[in-house]
Amino acid sequence: MTAEVAKPLAIGVLAMAIGLSVASQHKVRDLTANMWQHLSKEADSSKFWPPFQALLADEVAAARAADPEDSYLSQLVRSEIDGKPISDEKLHAMIVSYCIAGHETTMNTISRMLWHLGHHPELQLRLKAEPDLMSVAADETMRRWCPTDRFTRVTMRDVKIEGTAIPRGSRVLLLIDAANRDPEKFPDPDTFSLDRGNSHQHLSFGHGIHACMGANLAKLELRTVLSELARHPGYHLTAEPRRHFENGRHIVFEKVEIEFDKSR
Numbered sequence: 451m452t453a454e455v456a457k458p459l460a461i462g463v464l465a466m467a468i469g470l471s472v473a474s475q476h477k478v479r480d481l482t483a484n485m486w487q488h489l490s491k492e493a494d495s496s497k498f499w500p501p502f503q504a505l506l507a508d509e510v511a512a513a514r515a516a517d518p519e520d521s522y523l524s525q526l527v528r529s530e531i532d533g534k535p536i537s538d539e540k541l542h543a544m545i546v547s548y549c550i551a552g553h554e555t556t557m558n559t560i561s562r563m564l565w566h567l568g569h570h571p572e573l574q575l576r577l578k579a580e581p582d583l584m585s586v587a588a589d590e591t592m593r594r595w596c597p598t599d600r601f602t603r604v605t606m607r608d609v610k611i612e613g614t615a616i617p618r619g620s621r622v623l624l625l626i627d628a629a630n631r632d633p634e635k636f637p638d639p640d641t642f643s644l645d646r647g648n649s650h651q652h653l654s655f656g657h658g659i660h661a662c663m664g665a666n667l668a669k670l671e672l673r674t675v676l677s678e679l680a681r682h683p684g685y686h687l688t689a690e691p692r693r694h695f696e697n698g699r700h701i702v703f704e705k706v707e708i709e710f711d712k713s714r
Contacts, residue, residue, distance in 0.1 A: 451706040456560035464552035469521025474505050478549050486696040506542040555597035556668045561703035563591040568687035578680045583644050588672035593652035594642050599627035600699050629653050683710045
């Protein structure tokens with residue numbers, strides 16, 4: 451299901467949203483995995499950046515040649531900052547952020563959601579009977595298994611939290627996955643529950659000025675997958691998937707193998 455559903459859906463929606471070519475769609479995932487493999491191990495960017503940069507340069511060139519109304523990218527490459535055209539370097543930085551953030555977390559969350567439902571046929575039946583709970587299931591998946599379990603930030607001023615002083619300019623590690631399982635906020639936090647009532651208050655999309663701009667689109671993708679599955683018989687896992695960390699904080703399912711039940 452990762453290869454047939456989670457990956458192509460996440461990347462395909464990203465491509466439609468910003469205007470990536472079909473050729474790039476087939477390369478984004480492998481380039482991202484290659485980047486994470488080398489980025490944390492060595493300072494030599496030549497192991498991962500040149501092929502990604504070539505893809506970005508092709509996309510920028512194609513967007514400049516296209517009609518300005520064709521896509522978001524075709525408008526972005528013609529935009530200005532303080533009266534000056536956006537440099538290729540900044541365009542590349544923006545597009546690569548869209549490419550990675552736009553597919554990886556959604557892909558991993560879809561895989562995790564399908565994995566959990568594969569272990570719980572009663573949840574599949576309930577979602578079929580109560581489709582309004584599909585949005586809750588999407589949020590509860592992100593609460594229980596945050597697709598990016600930590601972030602780092604730099605404080606802009608001196609602050610004091612619970613009696614601890616944090617000076618301006620300090621690097622702070624935000625354990626989002628831990629916050630999503632705060633028992634004072636989410637009782638019995640390790641349990642996946644469609645009756646929690648406040649699953650949507652998770653921090654997996656960030657908060658405030660750091661809130662994810664693609665949050666609504668990601669939730670729509672998750673609900674769409676659940677809606678489509680509800681049209682089919684129930685399913686079960688045929689093997690427990692292998693998982694690994696990418697970049698130290700993204701839990702990736704290599705594949706989620708399922709089989710639809712003929713009796714349901």
